[in-house]
Amino acid sequence: MYNTDFLVIGAGIVGISIARELKIRYPYSTITVLEKEASPGLHSSGRNSGVLHSGIYYPSDSLKAKVCSQGAIEMAEFCNQYGLPLERRGKILVAVNEQDEPQMELLARRAAENKIIAEVIDSQTLKEIEPEASTAIDKALFIPSTAVGDPLAVMRAIISEVEKLGVKINYNSKIVNVNISQQQVQLQNGKKIGYGHVVNASGLYADSVAHQFDVGQRYTLLPFKGIYWKIDPSAKFNIRHLIYPVPDLRVPFLGVHTTTTTDGITYLGPTAVPAFGRENYHGLHGVSFLESIRIMNLLTKQFIYNRDGFRQLVFQEGRHYFKPWFFQSARAILPRLKQEHLLPSSKVGIRAQILDKKTGRMVSDFLVESGHNSTHILNAISPAWTSAFPFARYVCDSYIEKKSS
Numbered sequence: 001m002y003n004t005d006f007l008v009i010g011a012g013i014v015g016i017s018i019a020r021e022l023k024i025r026y027p028y029s030t031i032t033v034l035e036k037e038a039s040p041g042l043h044s045s046g047r048n049s050g051v052l053h054s055g056i057y058y059p060s061d062s063l064k065a066k067v068c069s070q071g072a073i074e075m076a077e078f079c080n081q082y083g084l085p086l087e088r089r090g091k092i093l094v095a096v097n098e099q100d101e102p103q104m105e106l107l108a109r110r111a112a113e114n115k116i117i118a119e120v121i122d123s124q125t126l127k128e129i130e131p132e133a134s135t136a137i138d139k140a141l142f143i144p145s146t147a148v149g150d151p152l153a154v155m156r157a158i159i160s161e162v163e164k165l166g167v168k169i170n171y172n173s174k175i176v177n178v179n180i181s182q183q184q185v186q187l188q189n190g191k192k193i194g195y196g197h198v199v200n201a202s203g204l205y206a207d208s209v210a211h212q213f214d215v216g217q218r219y220t221l222l223p224f225k226g227i228y229w230k231i232d233p234s235a236k237f238n239i240r241h242l243i244y245p246v247p248d249l250r251v252p253f254l255g256v257h258t259t260t261t262t263d264g265i266t267y268l269g270p271t272a273v274p275a276f277g278r279e280n281y282h283g284l285h286g287v288s289f290l291e292s293i294r295i296m297n298l299l300t301k302q303f304i305y306n307r308d309g310f311r312q313l314v315f316q317e318g319r320h321y322f323k324p325w326f327f328q329s330a331r332a333i334l335p336r337l338k339q340e341h342l343l344p345s346s347k348v349g350i351r352a353q354i355l356d357k358k359t360g361r362m363v364s365d366f367l368v369e370s371g372h373n374s375t376h377i378l379n380a381i382s383p384a385w386t387s388a389f390p391f392a393r394y395v396c397d398s399y400i401e402k403k404s405s
Contacts, residue, residue: 032193048382055072075388092129095246100246134333201380225275230347
């Protein structure tokens with residue numbers, strides 16, 4: 001057994017960013033990060049689209065709004081400092097039907113409230129700056145600051161940085177038991193670690209880890225699978241920006257959109273179809289009987305009560321399992337697209353969406369809960385990658401330092 005001042009569970013972008021912030025604040029402390037996998041970035045942090053979001057989607061009083069735009073600035077600076085790939089592509093939000101106009105106007109107001117540069121452009125201007133896109137009304141919303149980076153490259157750079165500072169990262173280290181009174185965790189290999197303070201940043205397992213610490217019992221994971229298709233390069237699309245539909249702001253999903261990565265691959269997606277396991281990336285992989293029953297029960301309740309238009313979400317997103325229906329959604333923003341332009345892609349992710357069992361609603365904002373000498377990042381979905389550095393400061397300021405003071 002050995003002891004550590006701070007024990008961070010999860011070496012994803014949130015976990016390693018918090019470890020980095022802790023080491024900056026407490027340079028003489030011992031910090032250990034536990035990662036259950038053999039290498040970092042195998043789940044959400046390494047499977048996201050790499051978009052540095054502007055923060056336009058979020059209400060001004062939300063935590064996401066407070067950290068997203070600043071996070072985009074700091075992540076871009078980090079990429080430039082280490083010579084990592086970063087491309088300032090800009091984002092265009094288009095309407096897929098006339099009913100999208102009020103939502104577009106709301107997003108324009110949120111941009112102003114959050115001090116984000118966004119320009120309402122007409123159809124002619126849209127055709128000039130992004131000839132591949134179309135909008136169902138005579139306007140679109142242009143956000144020039146949106147950029148694309150390489151999530152795995154960023155993670156490798158942060159890990160290299162914190163290891164040089166003395167942070168210890170243990171891979172293949174899955175927690176199987178927690179002793180709150182003795183402030184110890186036991187790993188799958190039998191090793192025990194004593195801690196001064198635990199930070200639970202375990203992503204897809206954050207709720208189950210929190211429950212072991214008697215924290216966040218009202219919250220549970222409701223996972224959604226994000227499937228992507230690639231655009232055939234032979235189709236010769238000239239997509240200059242990221243093209244997004246105006247989203248349904250009742251739910252925390254952004255719709256099928258284009259993302260051109262820093263290596264030049266253009267993806268369409270992701271879907272938001274229910275997943276039946278925390279790591280249910282393909283087929284029945286990552287599906288257990290008890291977990292799938294739990295998820296089915298949650299989905300059934302959501303469907304019956306239909307909070308925030310959940311039935312419509314299920315019908316719309318469920319169809320995206322099938323290429324013809326996915327194609328229809330994609331073609332709404334890319335009118336020149338043909339079904340044969342869509343190529344299968346191995347890119348798929350699971351969204352670690354938290355459900356509040358008390359209200360029956362999906363949690364849209366970041367969610368952090370405190371326990372006995374522990375802090376739990378329960379809901380750190382998009383834009384967590386964009387917001388990682390200021391979010392880490394927020395966690396340290398509002399939870400870890402407050403607990404120790």
